Amino acid sequence: xxxxxxxxxxxxxxxxxxxxxxxxxxxxxxxxxxxxxxxxxxxxxxxxxxxxxxxxxxxxxxxxxxxxxxxxxxxxxxxxxxxxxxxxxxxxxxxxxxxxxxxxxxxxxxxxxxxxxxxxxxxxxxxxxxxxxxxxxxxxxxxxxxxxxxxxxxxxxxxxxxxxxxxxxxxxxxxxxxxxxxxxxxxxx
Numbered sequence: 492x493x494x495x496x497x498x499x500x501x502x503x504x505x506x507x508x509x510x511x512x513x514x515x516x517x518x519x520x521x522x523x524x525x526x527x528x529x530x531x532x533x534x535x536x537x538x539x540x541x542x543x544x545x546x547x548x549x550x551x552x553x554x555x556x557x558x559x560x561x562x563x564x565x566x567x568x569x570x571x572x573x574x575x576x577x578x579x580x581x582x583x584x585x586x587x588x589x590x591x592x593x594x595x596x597x598x599x600x601x602x603x604x605x606x607x608x609x610x611x612x613x614x615x616x617x618x619x620x621x622x623x624x625x626x627x628x629x630x631x632x633x634x635x636x637x638x639x640x641x642x643x644x645x646x647x648x649x650x651x652x653x654x655x656x657x658x659x660x661x662x663x664x665x666x667x668x669x670x671x672x673x674x675x676x677x678x679x680x
Contacts, residue, residue, distance in 0.1 A: 531653045532627050538660035539620050542572055543613060545667045548676040554609055558670040565674075566612060567601035568667055570594075573616040575659055578641060579652050580623045584630075586637025586646075627653065 519533040546554060546565045554566045563571075574595035582589045595601055603612065632653065636646030647655075 527650070528627050528632050528653075531632070531650075531657060532624060534657055535623060535653075535660060536620070538657070538664050539572070539616065541664050542569060542660070542667055543616065545664070545671045545676065546609070546613075549671060549674055553674045553676065555603075556674075558673040559666075563601045564603070565667060565670055566603050566609060567595070568663055568670075569616060570603045570607075570612045571596075571601050572660060572663055573612060573619050576623060576656050577615075577619045579656050580619070580626055581640075583641040583646070584626060584636040584649055584652050586640035586642070588640065592641070623656075 519530075519537055524530055524533075546569050549565055555564050557564050574592065577589055578592045581587050582592050595603075626649070630649050632648065632650035634649050636642060636649065636652060638644060638646055
């Protein structure tokens with residue numbers, strides 16, 4: 492599939508490169524799973540995939556255009572989700588240095604430079620999601636985050652961080668739903 496940055500004929504592209512293999516499963520309804528880490532992981536994966544699917548359904552000319560009065564674009568929102576998750580999980584919980592933890596912002600607003608492609612943002616979101624899955628597999632939710640990185644003192648637990656990240660995803664996927672509906676793209680779960 493062609494890159495969205497290189498497409499002139501909007502009918503050539505239905506979705507972003509690398510989004511074809513996004514798990515299209517339905518919303519993970521309540522069931523017999525009692526493990527909070529498993530539930531958290533399922534919901535994070537669902538919302539991450541939903542964000543990718545929504546942005547992937549937009550044409551090249553729609554992904555870098557704002558559809559709402561606050562002026563963010565769908566690509567900027569996707570970049571924010573990737574940076575936000577990395578800030579909280581890698582820089583925050585693990586205490587590891589990350590390149591440009593606030594790389595999704597310029598002058599207190601979301602921003603994606605023109606030389607950063609949709610595929611670059613998708614790759615960052617996927618890599619961050621993979622890292623989150625590994626952290627949730629390797630650490631109990633009751634574990635306190637590392638001092639250093641984002642937190643100089645009194646870091647929160649993985650549960651607190653994980654559920655904060657989840658609410659960010661849920662809220663922003665709702666925002667993205669509005670923008671994609673206005674743009675004529677995919678709506679709903």
